[in-house]
Amino acid sequence: MTAVLAAGFLIRVPEIPILYETSRNLFFHVPMWFTMTVVFAAGLIFSIRYLISSSMRMDALAESATMIGILFGFCGLLTGSLWARFTWGTWWTFAEPKMNLSAMALMIYVAYFILRSAFDDPEKRAKIAAVYNVFAATTVPFLLYVVPRQLPSLHPGADGNPAFSDLTAPELRLVFYPAIIGFIGIAVWITQLRYRYIMIKLRAERGSAPTQL
Amino acid sequence: MTILINFFAILLIAATDTLASAYSDRWQGVQDPEHSNMIMQAMASNGLIFVVLGVSLIIWFVLISYLIRLEKKLDKLEQKF
Numbered sequence: 001m002t003a004v005l006a007a008g009f010l011i012r013v014p015e016i017p018i019l020y021e022t023s024r025n026l027f028f029h030v031p032m033w034f035t036m037t038v039v040f041a042a043g044l045i046f047s048i049r050y051l052i053s054s055s056m057r058m059d060a061l062a063e064s065a066t067m068i069g070i071l072f073g074f075c076g077l078l079t080g081s082l083w084a085r086f087t088w089g090t091w092w093t094f095a096e097p098k099m100n101l102s103a104m105a106l107m108i109y110v111a112y113f114i115l116r117s118a119f120d121d122p123e124k125r126a127k128i129a130a131v132y133n134v135f136a137a138t139t140v141p142f143l144l145y146v147v148p149r150q151l152p153s154l155h156p157g158a159d160g161n162p163a164f165s166d167l168t169a170p171e172l173r174l175v176f177y178p179a180i181i182g183f184i185g186i187a188v189w190i191t192q193l194r195y196r197y198i199m200i201k202l203r204a205e206r207g208s209a210p211t212q213l
Numbered sequence: 214m215t216i217l218i219n220f221f222a223i224l225l226i227a228a229t230d231t232l233a234s235a236y237s238d239r240w241q242g243v244q245d246p247e248h249s250n251m252i253m254q255a256m257a258s259n260g261l262i263f264v265v266l267g268v269s270l271i272i273w274f275v276l277i278s279y280l281i282r283l284e285k286k287l288d289k290l291e292q293k294f
Contacts, residue, residue, distance in 0.1 A: 079268040
């Protein structure tokens with residue numbers, strides 16, 4: 001974990017002095033969505049592992065991974081909105097499928113936390129949240145990667161072509177891939193932080209409850 | 214409190230710089246930043262480099278505000294012991 005984190009921070013530094021203007025946003029906006037997908041996928045795996053083993057550890061991991069996924073998705077939406085203002089001319093448009101469907105995917109995940117907050121019993125909450133997370137995670141590939149490619153759109157990656165086509169300068173890749181690794185490293189790190197926080201909280205609630213009473 | 218102020222500042226920018234018809238799919242109908250208000254003009258100067266700055270600042274502030282929130286929660290937990 002430390003190695004990933006160190007790499008994430010060390011590699012991300014030299015990425016800035018390449019190319020010009022808003023194409024640099026490729027290093028910031030796109031990795032947000034990559035990390036979000038990776039972290040949500042991790043959340044799915046942890047949720048399934050919770051359903052198999054029903055250990056609270058897995059539930060805490062799934063919960064924190066989902067939280068960090070929302071965080072990065074939110075970053076992606078905001079940065080995309082700002083970028084769109086200056087390249088497409090509007091903050092938000094309902095004619096753009098990728099924008100709206102990614103917002104929808106985020107809504108589904110926000111509902112995950114609303115669902116969690118509805119239960120007081122941690123075991124029950126963990127179980128229902130895990131089942132819901134399996135459902136939520138299966139919608140993500142369709143909302144983000146399948147449907148937008150079938151619809152006409154200004155967003156790169158629409159109309160069936162991959163986003164990284166020959167119109168992208170090859171130098172960009174040199175920075176783009178490390179940026180992805182770096183942001184995923186940061187996401188893993190923050191996820192672990194939240195996971196540790198939840199575990200300490202759980203232990204505190206269990207351990208100190210008798211003594212406080 | 215500061216969050217509220219920031220929110221209203223964003224609303225202010227958005228209110229003075231938003232499409233009248235959001236449902237339109239005619240991209241050409243959109244006003245370009247040069248003929249927009251002052252903040253937008255400043256953002257669009259120097260080959261849109263400030264957009265990149267804005268994008269990285271958004272990421273930075275979202276992540277850092279999350280970490281600060283997490284730290285505050287940890288503080289609360291620490292005070293119980």
